[in-house]
Amino acid sequence: MTHLSTAYKAGRRVEHSGEPGAALAKITEARGGFVWVDMVAPTAEEFAQVTGELGISALSYEELTRHRPRHAIEEVDGLLLISLKAFSRTGEETTNLATVSMHMCLTERVILTVHSAADALLAGVRRRLEARTKYLSCGPFAVLQTICDEVVAGYDRLAHEIEADIIELERDVFDDGTPHPGKEIAKIKHEVLFFRRVEDPLHSVLADLARGDVDVHRGTLDRFQHTLDRLDRVDNTIDGLNELITGIMQAHLAQVAVQQNSDMRRISSWAAIIAVPTMIAGLYGMNFDFMPETKWRVGYPLVVTVMAVACWVVYRKLKKTGWL
Known part of the structure; x- marks a missing residue:
């Protein structure tokens, strides 16, 4: 089974044997703290074993990981279930975008993350959190907020990469020595629309968390709002890129x-x-x-x-x- 179980008390790691049940026992004994269990592509049996140790056996693997085409947040039997989609590039070309799904389950003392290819993102989240012990003491919602922030930061980086690609394409369009890049324009236009389709639903999820429509730790509300504001800036950037690529397409059609x-x-x-x-x-x-x-x-x-x-x-x- 591929999983990482970490117990935290007052923002610092608590040593344990490495199993989810042992981690939960440690924080129960310490009378405070929480457990973060990260699972990579588990089987249904492995998932059932871990959730049983964490005391959330009512949650089925199918319920948590069922396909959701959009970002989603919902409460099921007292558990907060969240699905996020991060971007990854499958190659060096500008139009090889793919999404990586990440599923989370939160309780007062447990956060469970399940994914197949978000190791690097969550490693960055762990480093950020463990460098801020005071914020980490806010519990599972501090982890959730930092994951959301890291996803949005990835959106921001990708938006600027697409912007650089569009600027380079703009030069090609107005360069008489370059063959007509009609196919490249269409591909980047498709990429921008795909980006917007994936990114836009995250607004409603973050808005629910930032407004307190979901019962979150009070110490994380301002940071959820900060992440929402950052997503709004990314959204404005994407809107600008969409208008820019549309203008380039019109200029190219006029040239043709x-x-x-x-x-x-x-x-x-x-x-x-x-x-x-x-x-x-x-x-x-x-x-x-x-x-x-x-x-x-x-x-x-x-x-x-x-x-x-x-x-x-x-x-x-x-x-x-x-x-x-």
């Missing part, structure tokens, strides 16, 4: 339209030039008996010369008007 118009002018110009000899050749291709110059020795070179001169005149006229 101008290029297509220029191409159509060139095609029409060459069609007009070719129409002159085609008309003359068409007339002489009728093979009537009585046609001028058909029996004349210099008739053929004369007609070819007339064709060449006529084409040159049309070409010069079109060149002067800027069509060629």
Whole structure:
């Protein structure tokens, strides 16, 4: 079983054997504190074993980890259940965004986190909290708030990465030497919309926590509000990026339209030039008996010369008007 059980009393670690039940027994003996159990991709049996040791066996694995397409917060049988979605990039390209789900269960003395790929995020949370013993003494809600703050900080970093990608793309769009980046524009537009779709529902979760609609530790209310304000700034950034990429898309489409118009002018110009000899050749291709110059020795070179001169005149006229 992959899990990490940590007991805290007055913001400091309490030594124990490493099992969730032993950690809970330690804080019960110490008459204060809480236990944080972090589980990585547990099986249903492993989950049942841990929740049994923590005294929350009424919570099923399916109930906690069932698929939720959005951030969610709900109370079930006296337990506070929260689902958050963090972002991760699956590659170096700008459009390889994926979400990492994290599920949490809170009681007065226990916080249980379950995930499959959020180790780095929670390691950062643990370092931040253990450096602030006074805040950590606020209990499970201090852990929850710091996790929310770390998720929002990840949103903020990713928003600035996308902004840098868009600025670089903007240069490409207005650089005549760069091929038309239509596909790249569409991909980043999709990325921005996906970002907004994932990020936006977190507002309601943080608002419930910051307003005290959920019974949280009073010492964490201000910090939940700070995290909500930070999320609002990220939201404004994403709105700005969406408008920017929309403007770039419109500029690109305008460039494409101008290029297509220029191409159509060139095609029409060459069609007009070719129409002159085609008309003359068409007339002489009728093979009537009585046609001028058909029996004349210099008739053929004369007609070819007339064709060449006529084409040159049309070409010069079109060149002067800027069509060629």
